[in-house]
Amino acid sequence: MTKRMVIMLAAAAVVFGGIFGFQVFKAAMIKKFISAMGSPPQTVSAVSAALSEWRPKVEAVGSLRAVLGADLSLEVAGVVDTITFNSGDDVPQGKQLLKLRAGDDAAKLESLQAMADLSEIVYERDQKQFKMQAVSQATLDTDAANLKNAKAQVAQQQAILDKKILLAPFDGRVGLRLVDLGQYLGAGTVVVTMQALDPIFVDFYVPQQSVDQVRLGQTITVKVDAFRDQTFTGEISALNPKVDAGNRNLQVRAVLQNPEHKLLPGMYATVDIAIGAPQNYITLPQTAITYNPYGDTVYVVDHKGTDASGKPQLTARQTFVTTGPTRGDQVAVLKGVGEGDMIVTAGQIKLHNGSIVLIDNSITPTADAAPVPINR
Numbered sequence: 001m002t003k004r005m006v007i008m009l010a011a012a013a014v015v016f017g018g019i020f021g022f023q024v025f026k027a028a029m030i031k032k033f034i035s036a037m038g039s040p041p042q043t044v045s046a047v048s049a050a051l052s053e054w055r056p057k058v059e060a061v062g063s064l065r066a067v068l069g070a071d072l073s074l075e076v077a078g079v080v081d082t083i084t085f086n087s088g089d090d091v092p093q094g095k096q097l098l099k100l101r102a103g104d105d106a107a108k109l110e111s112l113q114a115m116a117d118l119s120e121i122v123y124e125r126d127q128k129q130f131k132m133q134a135v136s137q138a139t140l141d142t143d144a145a146n147l148k149n150a151k152a153q154v155a156q157q158q159a160i161l162d163k164k165i166l167l168a169p170f171d172g173r174v175g176l177r178l179v180d181l182g183q184y185l186g187a188g189t190v191v192v193t194m195q196a197l198d199p200i201f202v203d204f205y206v207p208q209q210s211v212d213q214v215r216l217g218q219t220i221t222v223k224v225d226a227f228r229d230q231t232f233t234g235e236i237s238a239l240n241p242k243v244d245a246g247n248r249n250l251q252v253r254a255v256l257q258n259p260e261h262k263l264l265p266g267m268y269a270t271v272d273i274a275i276g277a278p279q280n281y282i283t284l285p286q287t288a289i290t291y292n293p294y295g296d297t298v299y300v301v302d303h304k305g306t307d308a309s310g311k312p313q314l315t316a317r318q319t320f321v322t323t324g325p326t327r328g329d330q331v332a333v334l335k336g337v338g339e340g341d342m343i344v345t346a347g348q349i350k351l352h353n354g355s356i357v358l359i360d361n362s363i364t365p366t367a368d369a370a371p372v373p374i375n376r
Contacts, residue, residue, distance in 0.1 A: 040356075042347060042350045042351060042356070042357050043347065043357070043358045044345075044346060044350075044351070044357050045344070045345050045346040045359065045364045046301050046345060046359045047285065047288070048341070048342055048343075049284060049337050049339055049343050050283065050340075051281065051282060052282075053280055054283075054325065054327070054332060055274055056279070056325075057273055058213055059270070060204040060205060061204060061205075061268070061271065062205070062271055063204075063268055064200055064202050064263055064265050064266060065203055065266075066172075066196050066201070067201055069195040070169065071192075072174075072191050072192055073188050073191055074185060074187065074188075074189070074191070075188075076163045076187055079183070079184050080184075081099050082099045083179070085192070088176075089174050091174055091194075092168065093169065094167055094168060096165055096167055099164060099165050099166070101164075102161055102164045105157065106161060109157040109158060109161060112150065112154045112157050115153075116147070116151050116153070116154050118150075119146045119147040119149075122146070123143040123144055127140065168194065170196055171196060173195055173196075175195070178190055178191060178192060179192075195264075195265050197264070198261060199255050199256060200255070200256050202234065202253070202255075203252070204252055204269070204271045205244075205247070205251055206273075207248065208243050208248045211243070211250050214236065214273060216239065217235055218235060218236045218273060218274075219235055219273075220233070220235065220254050220273050220274075221274075222272075223270050225268065226267065227262060233256070234254045234256035234257070235254060235255065236252060236273075238252070239251075254271070281324060281334070282333040282334075283332060284298070284331055284343055285329055285364075286326065286329055287345050288343050288344065288345045289321070289323060290348055296320065296321050296323055297318050297320055297321065298336065299316045299318055299351050300342065300343060301316060301344060301359070302315050302316075314359065315356055316351045316352075316354070316357050318351070319336050319337075321333050321334075321335060321337055342359075345364060
């Protein structure tokens with residue numbers, strides 16, 4: 001019985017040992033076969049690193065403001081009698097724009113003027129009589145006071161009449177007319193807005209760390225969404241004497257020439273202030289950089305001989321880089337990449353060190369220094 005048990009256990013050991021050995025052999029052969037196959041090449045897009053001229057600048061956003069601008073209204077109430085402008089007119093300083101009905105005030109002015117003329121006649125007659133000692137000095141003094149009072153009343157009434165006439169306070173363009181003939185206007189009711197459009201101001205803010213780079217007379221370039229393909233130039237005309245305690249920014253004002261009146265008050269604007277001399281940097285599309293907490297990296301494409309068919313074999317090598325300033329879709333690389341290096345710009349997620357790659361640039365990421373959104 002013991003002998004049979006030993007024979008059975010030995011047979012089972014041989015069977016299980018054979019099965020285990022076959023599985024180990026099969027796994028080794030599969031690993032060897034897969035290793036012999038190698039990794040399939042990964043298709044990526046790539047660009048040659050090149051030097052590009054960069055001009056240091058401070059970027060800001062701001063809004064346009066008229067050098068002179070006001071919502072025009074009258075100090076007194078009344079009914080609109082005449083309107084002498086059209087919406088959108090360019091008007092000179094002093095042009096009459098609107099007049100309120102003023103018949104009773106004009107009549108009162110004539111009455112007061114008549115009394116003033118009479119007071120002047122009386123004063124001149126009493127002066128002659130005073131020389132002949134026909135009237136006293138007291139009478140002459142009373143006549144002089146009456147004349148001054150009459151002239152003051154005339155001036156006061158004339159001022160009331162003048163307040164019923166709206167004049168253009170400066171050369172500029174009027175906006176939309178907001179009143180009509182015969183309409184009753186309360187004191188302070190806006191009649192029309194008026195803006196002087198040439199030149200025009202742009203107000204913007206710069207952070208306090210850039211205050212030492214901004215100075216009076218410095219040239220700026222301005223872009224607005226309404227004219228995306230056009231750049232406007234101007235110069236800084238004023239700096240606020242204090243930094244805003246809430247956001248630690250300094251308000252800056254620049255003046256732009258606007259002869260064609262394209263720029264309008266209230267427009268949003270992007271401002272670039274050129275500082276320092278131009279510098280040359282290695283420039284790459286921002287998509288080429290893989291940003292990581294432990295450092296930024298790129299994949300460099302290297303030539304590693306030829307494959308079995310004689311074609312150049314390209315491999316990817318990951319390397320750390322130091323990035324600099326950015327502009328639009330571009331980033332400056334300060335260290336880690338040399339001029340002429342072929343850098344992967346898309347498809348990095350599929351790569352590791354030593355990956356074989358194929359370059360296909362039929363579709364490449366954008367690398368515009370000043371990209372513009374496109375409405376679709």
